[in-house]
Amino acid sequence: MKKAERMVAALFILSLLAGCDKSDGQEAVSPTEAHHDSHIEHKSEEHGDAKRMQAVFSFTTGAAKAKEDAELAVHITDSEGNPVNDFELNHEKLLHLIVVSEDLSYFSHLHPSYQGNGIFRLPLRFPAGGKYKVFADFKPVGGNNTTVGEWLEVEGTTLKAEAIQVDLGRVKEVEDKEIALSPVKLKANEETALTFSFRDARTKEQITDLEPYLGATGHVVILSRDAGHYLHVHPLDEASTGPEARFVTSFPQPGIYKIWGQFQHRGKVITVPFVVQVE
Ligand SMILES: [Cu+2]
Known part of the structure; x- marks a missing residue:
């Protein structure tokens, strides 16, 4: 009986705790x-x-x-x-x-x-x-x-839809910077580390003075082609200043995804888009 009472009390406390969680x-x-x-x-x-x-x-x-x-x-x-x-x-x-x-x-x-x-x-x-x-x-x-x-x-005039094209070479040039995305092969349903590497487009020197953007080394948004999946992405090292910025995510299913990486360098935010095929 005593034991049963304790159990009830414990359950009661548990439910109180659960209640506290409800904001x-x-x-x-x-x-x-x-x-x-x-x-x-x-x-x-x-x-x-x-x-x-x-x-x-x-x-x-x-x-x-x-x-x-x-x-x-x-x-x-x-x-x-x-x-x-x-x-x-x-x-x-x-x-x-x-x-x-x-x-x-x-x-x-x-x-x-x-x-x-x-x-x-x-x-x-x-x-x-x-x-x-x-x-x-x-x-x-x-x-x-x-x-x-x-x-x-x-409302208003619509533009002709742009065909989405998978970026086969994973290097983009934005604001005099060369940004590479790896790995090239991406698989669905597994933890994937995406690495953005930064170089000066002209001198080819690595960029090591990225600035925090929104309190981290960068901000990455990933959407599936139909915008049905919005992926949460987390930086591995929030304090990295380059030349690499790494993020972890998991693609829920094979298909085409668009990735936008946003970074800050010398006071300016740059947005780097990549379209990838996930196997
Ligand atoms: Cu934001």
Whole structure:
């Protein structure tokens, strides 16, 4: 009997502890775990999170039109629709917003300002009409990294979709820098270290004075061709200043992915895109 009582007490304490974990009424289940599982086991990565945490995107300025100023609002709520109020700084920001065009030729990484009450706002201007996917990447206090994505429609003339082409040579030249991405062969469903190597395009000398960008050696975003998978990427050495910057991820399934690496050198942020085929 005594033992049973202790068990009950222990269970009670456990459930109290679980209760403490619930900030803003969100479920105590780790969104990150759901997130990673959903990458690997299900087709769409967002749904696992969306059940617990929701982001509603809207234009406060009415319908967004190409080449006109618009304002995007992002409302973050829990599964019951209550606003999530507290966010942790994650890479120096409360929320990272990624905007891509349907053909992935347009990429923008932005930081909306927090208004309180789970609402973020951001002035935006789209280069053309068409479909864009926006991703909100945030970390509620007591929760884990969450990414919610949604397609938005922008009015106006659409540009001809650019055909996505796999980069066979993995070297790009951006702002007088030569950036190489390795390894060349990528396999799905295994932990993969992506290495960006930096050289001066003219002198071919290695670049060893990369500056921190958003508090780390760089910021990498990876999307599957259909923008259905948004991959979380973590730097291996946050303090590296070059010539190499290494990041770890896992591609959920074979296919084409686009990778955008963002780095800072001599006060300037550069974005390096690579299109890769994952076997
Ligand atoms: Cu960001």
